[in-house]
Amino acid sequence: MKRILCLLLAALLSLGQLTACSxxxxxxxxxKVSQATSASALTSIYNGELERNVTLRVLENDTAIEQGYFKxxxxxxxxxxxxxxxxxxxxxxxxxxxxxxDGPYGYGPDVLYQANDSLMKYVDGKHIYPIPAENLECFxxxxxxxxxxxxxxxxxxxxxxxxxxxxxxxxxxxxxDMLPSDWETKWDDNKNKVPDMxxxxxxxxxxxxxxxxxxxxxxxxxxxxxxVYFSSGxxxxxxxxxxxxxxTNPEELGLSAGKAEVGADxxxxxxxxxxxxxxxxxxxxxxxxxxxxxxYFATMTTxxxxxxxxxxxxxxxxxxxxxREAAQTLAEExxxxxxxxxxxxxxxxxxxxxxxxxxxxMGGINGYAISAYTKAPxxxxxxxxxxxxxxxxxKRNELLGxxxxxxxxxxxxxxxxxxxxxxxxxxxxxxxPSITEMVQVWAPAxxxxxxxxxxxxxxxxxxxxxxxxxxxxxxxxxxxxxxAIYTLSE
Amino acid sequence: xxKLTFLRSADRNVKASICLMGLGQLMYGQIGKGLAYLVVxxxxxxxxxxxxxxxxxxxxxxxxxxADAWFGIEGDNSVIMLLMGILSLAAVLLFIGCYFSNIxxxxxxxxxxxxxxxxxxxxxxxxxxxDRKFYKTALFLPIIGVFVFNILPIIFMIAVAFTNYGGSIxxxxxxxxxxxxxxxxxxxxxKFAPTFGxxxxxxxxxxxxxxxxxxxxxxxxxxxxxxxxxKGKIIWRAFPVLAYAVPGFIILLxxxxxxxxxxxxxxxxxxxxxxxxxxLDIDAKWMARLIGLLINAWLSIPSIMLLxxxxxxxxxxxxxxxxxxxGAKRWKQFxxxxxxxxxxxxxxxxxSQFIGNFNNFGVFFFLRGGxxxxxxxxxxxxxxxxxxxxxxxxxNNYYNIGATISLVIFLITSALSLLVYVKxxxxxxxxxxx
Numbered sequence: 001m002k003r004i005l006c007l008l009l010a011a012l013l014s015l016g017q018l019t020a021c022s023x024x025x026x027x028x029x030x031x032k033v034s035q036a037t038s039a040s041a042l043t044s045i046y047n048g049e050l051e052r053n054v055t056l057r058v059l060e061n062d063t064a065i066e067q068g069y070f071k072x073x074x075x076x077x078x079x080x081x082x083x084x085x086x087x088x089x090x091x092x093x094x095x096x097x098x099x100x101x102d103g104p105y106g107y108g109p110d111v112l113y114q115a116n117d118s119l120m121k122y123v124d125g126k127h128i129y130p131i132p133a134e135n136l137e138c139f140x141x142x143x144x145x146x147x148x149x150x151x152x153x154x155x156x157x158x159x160x161x162x163x164x165x166x167x168x169x170x171x172x173x174x175x176x177d178m179l180p181s182d183w184e185t186k187w188d189d190n191k192n193k194v195p196d197m198x199x200x201x202x203x204x205x206x207x208x209x210x211x212x213x214x215x216x217x218x219x220x221x222x223x224x225x226x227x228v229y230f231s232s233g234x235x236x237x238x239x240x241x242x243x244x245x246x247x248t249n250p251e252e253l254g255l256s257a258g259k260a261e262v263g264a265d266x267x268x269x270x271x272x273x274x275x276x277x278x279x280x281x282x283x284x285x286x287x288x289x290x291x292x293x294x295x296y297f298a299t300m301t302t303x304x305x306x307x308x309x310x311x312x313x314x315x316x317x318x319x320x321x322x323x324r325e326a327a328q329t330l331a332e333e334x335x336x337x338x339x340x341x342x343x344x345x346x347x348x349x350x351x352x353x354x355x356x357x358x359x360x361x362m363g364g365i366n367g368y369a370i371s372a373y374t375k376a377p378x379x380x381x382x383x384x385x386x387x388x389x390x391x392x393x394x395k396r397n398e399l400l401g402x403x404x405x406x407x408x409x410x411x412x413x414x415x416x417x418x419x420x421x422x423x424x425x426x427x428x429x430x431x432x433p434s435i436t437e438m439v440q441v442w443a444p445a446x447x448x449x450x451x452x453x454x455x456x457x458x459x460x461x462x463x464x465x466x467x468x469x470x471x472x473x474x475x476x477x478x479x480x481x482x483x484a485i486y487t488l489s490e
Numbered sequence: 491x492x493k494l495t496f497l498r499s500a501d502r503n504v505k506a507s508i509c510l511m512g513l514g515q516l517m518y519g520q521i522g523k524g525l526a527y528l529v530v531x532x533x534x535x536x537x538x539x540x541x542x543x544x545x546x547x548x549x550x551x552x553x554x555x556x557a558d559a560w561f562g563i564e565g566d567n568s569v570i571m572l573l574m575g576i577l578s579l580a581a582v583l584l585f586i587g588c589y590f591s592n593i594x595x596x597x598x599x600x601x602x603x604x605x606x607x608x609x610x611x612x613x614x615x616x617x618x619x620x621d622r623k624f625y626k627t628a629l630f631l632p633i634i635g636v637f638v639f640n641i642l643p644i645i646f647m648i649a650v651a652f653t654n655y656g657g658s659i660x661x662x663x664x665x666x667x668x669x670x671x672x673x674x675x676x677x678x679x680x681k682f683a684p685t686f687g688x689x690x691x692x693x694x695x696x697x698x699x700x701x702x703x704x705x706x707x708x709x710x711x712x713x714x715x716x717x718x719x720x721k722g723k724i725i726w727r728a729f730p731v732l733a734y735a736v737p738g739f740i741i742l743l744x745x746x747x748x749x750x751x752x753x754x755x756x757x758x759x760x761x762x763x764x765x766x767x768x769x770l771d772i773d774a775k776w777m778a779r780l781i782g783l784l785i786n787a788w789l790s791i792p793s794i795m796l797l798x799x800x801x802x803x804x805x806x807x808x809x810x811x812x813x814x815x816x817g818a819k820r821w822k823q824f825x826x827x828x829x830x831x832x833x834x835x836x837x838x839x840x841x842s843q844f845i846g847n848f849n850n851f852g853v854f855f856f857l858r859g860g861x862x863x864x865x866x867x868x869x870x871x872x873x874x875x876x877x878x879x880x881x882x883x884x885x886n887n888y889y890n891i892g893a894t895i896s897l898v899i900f901l902i903t904s905a906l907s908l909l910v911y912v913k914x915x916x917x918x919x920x921x922x923x924x
Contacts, residue, residue, distance in 0.1 A: 041560045104557070104567065104661070125662050126559045275751070276766050282750035372559035436658070440886060443868070447861045450772050476864075484868055484886060487681050 040157065042132050051376040053085035056383055059109035061366070062095045063304075069399040077386050086379045099127050103373040110374035111383050116149040116365045119162045120434030123152045128369040129377055130159030131384070138163065138388040141406040143424055148246065149365045149431040162369040163388050164405035166396070169363035169420055169429045170230055171337050173309060174198055174298035175291060180207075189353075197298075200342045200356055201266065204298065205349040208273040211297060222274050222296040224283040225267060225453035228445040229362050229432075230300050234263035235474070236360040236430050237343050242441055247433035253482050255445065256474030262347035264452060264470045269349050271456035279453040288312040291335075300340060303416055306401060309335055339419045363429035365405060440484035448477045500597060507596035511589055514596035518603070522612025527592045534585045542578045549575020550667075552653070557662035568665035569655070576645050580637065651893035660887070672894040685867040685878070690902075693874045696779070697848035700786050704847075705840060707787055708794025709832060713824075715795070716802050727799070730792035738789050742856035745785050746770065749857075770858050775871045782853045782872060790843070801835050802828070837914040841907045848903050851876045875899050 060070045074088040091109035093102075099122050102108040112119070112128075122128045133139050133147065142164050150162040179195055180187060187196045187203065196203035197220075208220025225231050232242070232255075239258015243250050254260075277283045283290075288305075290296045292312035310331050317327035340361055344354035368387060370380040386392065393409040396402055403420045404410045410421035423429050432438065451473070455464045464470050500508075507514030512527025534542075548571035557565025599609045610618070619627045651672055655665045676682050711730065715723050733741070747753045749769040756766040768774050769781055805828065813823050833840075854872045861870040868886065869878045875895060883892025 044561060100660075103559075124658065125660070129560065276756075276768070277750075277752040279768070279771055280750045280752070282747055282752035285747070286752050436887075443860055443862045443881070443885065447772065447863065447870075450861065454768070454772050480862060483681060484862075487867070 041130055041154070041159065045129050045377050046132060046381060047378065049378060050081070050084050050086065050382060051379045054087075054376040054379050056086065056088045056111060056374075056376060056379055057091035057109045058088050058383065059091040059093060059095065059097060059112040059114075061113050063400055064113075064396070065090065067399050069396055072395065072399075073387055073392060076392070077383055080386065081379070081382065084379070086376075086382070088383055099371055099373075100125055103127050103371055106373065108371050108373050110371055110376060110380045111368055112371060113165070113366065113368050115168070115432075116162065116164075116367060116434050117432050117438055119367065119369045120150065120152065121436050122369070123154065123161050124436065126154070127372050128161055129372050129374075129380075130154070130161055131163060131370065131381070133160035133163065136163060136385050136388065138385075138390075138393075138406055141390075141408050143405075143407070145427060145429075145431060146365050146405045146424060149434055150367060150369075152434070162367040163384050164365045164367045165388060165393065166366040166402040167363060167405050167420055167424050167429065168302050168304065168366065168403075169423065170233060170300050170340050170359075170361040171303050171416065171420065172198055172298055172300055172340050173291065173306075173335060173337050175294070176334050176336050178211075178294065178297045198336075198338055198341060200344070200354070201270070201359075202344050202349050202351060202354055204341055205270060205273060208270075208297070212273055218295055218297070219274055220297045221270060221299065222278065222283060222287070222290070223300050224281045225271055225278050225449045226281045226446055227284065228442055228449060231267060231449045232445065233340070233359055233361040233430070234267045234343075235260040236263070236362065237357060238263040238347065240474070241430070243433050243435065243437070247431070248435060250435060250437035250485055251482075253478035255481075256471055256478050259347070260474055261467045261470035263343075264464070264474065265467065266343065266347055266349060267449075268452050268456050268464060268470075271453045276457050279450060279457070292316040303337060303401065303403060303420065306335075306337060337416050339423060358423075358426070358428045360428050360430050361423070362432055363424065364432045366402075367405070437485050440481050444477050444480040444484065448473060496597070501600050504593065504596045504600050507593050511592045515592070515599070518596070518599050518609040520599070520609050520612065520615075523595070523615055527588075530588050534581075534588070537581060541574075542581055545571070545574040545578035546582070548572075549579065552666060553664040556664055559662075565662055566664065567661050568663075569661055572649055572653070572665070573642075573646060576642060576649065580642075647893050647896060650890055651897050653890055656883070656888040656890045656892070657886075660889075668890075672890050675891070676894060676898070681867040684865070685869055688866065688871075689869060689873060689875055689878050692779075692871070693848060696783070696850075696874060697844055700783055700790075700847045700850070701840065701844045703783065703787050704790040704843060705794055705836075708791045709798045711791060711795045712798040712802055713828070716799065727795075730795055733788060734792035734796075739852055739856055741789060742785065742852055745781075746857050749781060772861065772863070778854075778858055778872050782857055785857065786847070786850065786853050790847075794839075794843070797836065797839060798832055801832050805831055833914070837911065840914075841910055844910070845903045845907060848874070848906075849876045849899065850874060851880065855880065 058070075058074065060073075064070045064073075070090065074090070077088050078086070088111075091097075091112075093109065095114070096118070097108075099108045099112060104127075108127075119128065131150075146164040146167065147160060150160050150164065151158060152161050153159075179197075183195045183197075184193070187207070188194070189196055190199075192199075197207040198204065204221050211218050211220045223230060232240070235255055238260055240260030240263060241247065241254040241257055244252025244254060271278050277286070287296070287299050287301065288308050289312050291299060291309060293316055310328070313331035313335055314324070314327045317330055318324065322330065340359040342356035343359055344351050345357045346354060348354065368384045370377060370384065374380050388406070390406060390408055393404040393406050394412055397404050397409060397413045397417055403417045404413060405421075405424075407421065407425070410417045420429070433441075452464065452470075455462055464473065503514040503517040505514075506517055507527075510528075511531035512524040514524075515527060516524030518524075548566070551571075552568040552575075553566030553571050555563070555565045557563055557567070603609060652667055652669060653665050654668045654671075659665055676686060714720065715726055720726065748755050750756070751766055751768070751771075755769070760766050768777075770778050809827060810823065813827060818826065851874070854874060855877055858870065858872050859877070862868055862881075863870045866873070868881045873881070876899065879892050879895040879899070882888050882895065
């Protein structure tokens with residue numbers, strides 16, 4: 001009996017395999033044809049009439065919820081649309097919740113706020129709706145390269161899949177009180193009242209060397225090289241990139257493109273004036289306290305962690321006997337956040353009066369998208385339009401310190417927001433690729449940067465002794481990423 | 491031959507039960523049981539008409555229509571279809587089982603009647619289920635639970651190993667059966683084979699050495715704390731228990747920080763005027779492996795110590811005394827009495843430790859995860875097969891390859907465990923310690 005059952009199941013399995021393929025192919029073809037003859041997706045989704053008496057579940061950023069911004073946003077939106085009976089509520093789920101897992105089963109939010117790489121991974125399965133971006137009030141205020149992070153081609157047509165809200169990128173954080181007292185006379189060659197060591201890497205390198213040489217156990221610039229988000233900017237600045245065709249073509253890998261090896265060399269030279277803590281990522285955890293206790297003069301990170309630095313500085317000042325208010329004021333005055341310094345075009349950090357080129361940092365754009373499983377696409381679009389208005393983005397900046405992706409809001413916010421926005425506008429922020437293949441980039445690149453940092457401390461068996469060796473290593477990284485993407489799908 | 495005899499000797503009522511479930515019982519006048527079988531039959535048929543048949547077909551096709559949320563096309567979800575297909579296969583087997591039990595039951599009644607007895611009434615049948623066949627009643631629900639929560643996921647994982655699920659082929663895209671392609675990829679792709687060989691050999695070395703180290707160190711500690719001369723045993727035992735009580739991954743993350751360049755161990759070394767040691771950096775192959783081994787020992791020794799402490803308490807004191815009188819030295823006592831006694835009781839634990847260590851995901855993931863080294867494909871020199879599986883399936887979304895490697899791991903560990911168990915005193919000398 002057992003044998004007969006086994007044989008029966010095996011026969012069914014083989015038969016199923018043979019028939020399944022033919023049925024599947026046939027019907028898939030029919031589906032494609034029907035889609036091609038359908039009207040454009042945008043007109044089929046949005047009819048322009050707001051759905052009445054609906055509840056929109058909005059997935060927001062945790063900080064926006066904690067700091068009370070989200071409460072203000074939905075209160076204002078609900079007030080505006082109360083005549084339609086549209087109510088926006090907190091979707092009440094993890095901010096990294098995956099729409100592809102929840103959406104098809106009816107558990108996903110209607111509108112979601114996530115980083116561009118997270119949102120764009122939903123495009124392949126059509127888990128999010130395309131957005132009629134040109135009809136939104138914010139369209140003309142957001143730079144093209146920010147929109148590009150959300151542009152994707154589906155069924156032969158280009159669509160915007162999300163709306164940029166917030167720009168994330170690298171910034172230089174430094175302590176004003178650790179500048180040399182004579183910086184205005186000796187470290188301000190261009191007399192622009194900004195210390196040279198925070199304007200260009202050559203001076204920052206020189207100054208770091210001076211601090212290390214003083215023998216007090218202090219350092220100038222410190223940062224973990226392990227972190228691809230920050231280290232890759234050195235490769236980008238000299239012609240490297242991640243994927244071809246503006247980070248959309250995974251078949252073309254370009255971390256070794258152009259003169260990326262020059263950037264790698266600059267990074268290694270910088271590692272040499274740090275200590276071995278730059279090899280692993282423990283420094284990322286230490287950076288706040290080390291800057292606060294005066295061990296580091298400067299580091300590079302994203303502006304959203306500003307409050308953590310301030311907190312550590314305040315606690316340090318309090319330990320020295322200051323009261324909380326005075327400590328807070330002094331911390332805010334002492335900690336300066338500015339754009340990332342310029343690089344020498346030659347790649348020579350010891351060159352005097354070098355020709356300078358801008359630092360092209362990796363960045364990200366957080367934004368809103370509309371779930372393809374929403375029952376109210378028009379109301380969701382109205383929410384996105386409202387949440388990306390000038391007033392709301394300005395409020396978001398005020399409460400959360402984020403950098404608005406809108407030109408008018410960034411200008412009004414001024415300071416760091418304006419610096420970063422201008423970098424984005426000038427193309428000096430390379431938006432993180434929005435394609436799913438990006439997941440295969442991190443580990444190989446992290447390994448390379450770890451090895452590069454380690455090499456600065458190897459004595460006899462150095463691996464990277466010339467531009468050629470660096471180029472070969474970068475090519476190997478490209479190959480490794482390519483293999484990770486394609487080996488298994490061959 | 492037996493079947494032919496059965497068919498020849500089966501009476502009219504049994505044949506009726508073969509034709510229609512419960513009919514034979516009804517003809518014997520067993521109305522309650524007959525109706526119950528008929529209800530099962532009707533439910534089975536209804537289930538197959540309503541969804542069983544389509545679920546079963548779905549298991550083979552894994553979907554024919556792709557969903558398109560933009561145009562409101564509700565397509566097939568291959569993963570759900572695979573799962574429901576397995577359930578419907580189980581339902582088919584259950585239904586066939588019920589059908590056979592119906593025939594068997596009718597035949598048993600026939601034999602009873604032929605011997606001059608009366609067919610059992612519904613009440614007597616129920617009584618039998620609560621008495622003589624109570625084990626069946628009691629085990630019914632647990633068996634269903636074991637099937638749904640244990641066996642179903644395993645069958646699902648095994649099935650995934652024969653599909654192309656992963657990479658860009660995830661729902662709403664349709665998944666297909668690919669036969670043995672995934673297994674062939676693992677052994678034939680030139681990038682896979684060397685990595686697989688390297689990781690497997692390190693994995694075996696790791697599993698054997700860490701199991702032996704943890705086991706003997708745990709036993710040693712238990713023996714030490716068992717000594718009469720040791721004072722404050724409870725306090726000394728509390729320390730390993732504390733280490734055991736803290737979640738492993740917290741300890742591992744703590745160790746990662748401690749061994750990093752910015753961590754306290756290197757701080758102490760540099761403060762003493764020596765050069766920082768790259769315990770876990772990119773070049774630290776054997777050093778990193780050794781640290782992993784020791785940290786794993788820190789995590790596992792307490793459990794072995796607690797276990798063996800209990801077993802040592804059961805050693806026959808007279809036997810030990812006799813050995814001492816006969817002049818057996820401590821080492822002899824250990825190798826001839828204590829070790830065989832402890833080994834007999836703990837071989838299954840030793841095997842589970844071996845499997846646990848073979849599949850020890852946490853140690854190197856938390857200590858040294860995120861590196862892909864030269865000569866390895868999506869892995870580093872400290873990764874075990876389970877870490878490689880994670881890199882492939884979770885970091886790179888190749889669920890099918892992950893499932894395939896899981897099957898390979900299962901084959902290796904089960905073969906080794908079986909071999910060790912068959913050779914162990916627990917199996918060979920079962921009577922010795924009884």
